[in-house]
Amino acid sequence: MSFKFDGPLLLVGAGKMGGALLEGLIARGLDPHRVRVQDPSPPPEITALLAKHGLKAEPKIEDLSEPPGVIVAAVKPQVMDAVFPPVASLAGPGTLTISIAAGRTLNSFEKHLPSGAAVVRAMPNTPAAIGRGITVCAANTNVSATQKQLCSDLMAAVGGVAWVEDESAMDAVTAVSGSGPAYVFLLAECLEKAATAAGLEPALARQLARATVAGSGELLHRSDLDASVLRQNVTSPGGTTAAALGVLMAEGGMEELLTKAVLAGEGRSRELAK
CATH class of the missing domain: 1.10.3730.10 (ProC C-terminal domain-like)
Structure with a gap:
């Protein structure tokens, strides 16, 4: 599959879910050279996965040659406030930000990003580790139809994808498929x-x-x-x-x-x- 976006994909957090997504994306044709990974201490199996594809996790990414086409925020919710703001400064006008952190609202990301930023809140579940997950997404009003399709294509790397119009439905989604x-x-x-x-x-x-x-x-x-x-x-x-x-x-x-x-x-x- 050809993933159509400009600039790199910046994966922030290479734990189990972030690693599963990255593995699925590469298996579906994403060029590893288009990926940057920020994580101070990924687990050994993810370090091995990165090395296999010529990648390494960087403790902090402070500059990029061009704005990322996609930022995937995959760190734990409790450290998101410390980790995301410096990353948000790397975003450009066309960057799509996708959060897979449970419980974090669209607004919690919008306040750190430039005005008009496109943000998707996504809730995958653990069967994503074997490509059999289900991810439910909610988008803010700045996400275009093209970006919505891009998000669907990216998250399909670990299983099925569904969308809800009202972000408040994500609480029930979390309780049903997330948990x-x-x-x-x-x-x-x-x-x-x-x-x-x-x-x-x-x-x-x-x-x-x-x-x-x-x-x-x-x-x-x-x-x-x-x-x-x-x-x-x-x-x-x-x-x-x-x-x-x-x-x-x-x-x-x-x-x-x-x-x-x-x-x-x-x-x-x-x-x-x-």
Whole structure:
């Protein structure tokens, strides 16, 4: 793929998510020589990735030969206020800034950038590490249709991409897809513990729980059927699955608990937003 933007891509933060994005972009055809990476101490696996492509992380980037076409801010939210302002001074009139820092609002970046700066707030999730993430984006009013497409092309390097018009929806997005992998991993944990409680050996319980969650997720990914239909396809009237679902779908069961969990996450995201 040819990514159409002028100047370098400046990646600020080469941790797990930033590294996954960079790896995906290079795999999709981005010339590594168009990339500058700022990170004082990337993890060893990212250092190795950079070296493989003739790159190295720089503790601080204070000048560029030309303004970056894209700035990707991928540092932790709690250090963004210290890290981003010096980087913002490198931006030019045509620079697109993409933040993948949870909870940081469009305004928190706009105030450091030149007037009229194009900014996108993006929320990827951890399956991005294997190219199976989902990223939801919200743009400020300065982002052009061309820049929006560029952002979609860039973030597609680690999985699917969706957009919301109202930035406030990002709190719910964070609670659903951003935090969602943890809910799925908890399901695997609980299924493993339930399997041992039912008398299975721990090693087999772990194998069955992991394979069942992973395989069901892959079936859901490949199928055009609604999740409810796939569930019904497994459930014979009066059978073992129906007995188990009677517990999970009872009042106060999985749907109610998961809704409460997502709303709690959404509320916390609003509290953390700056």
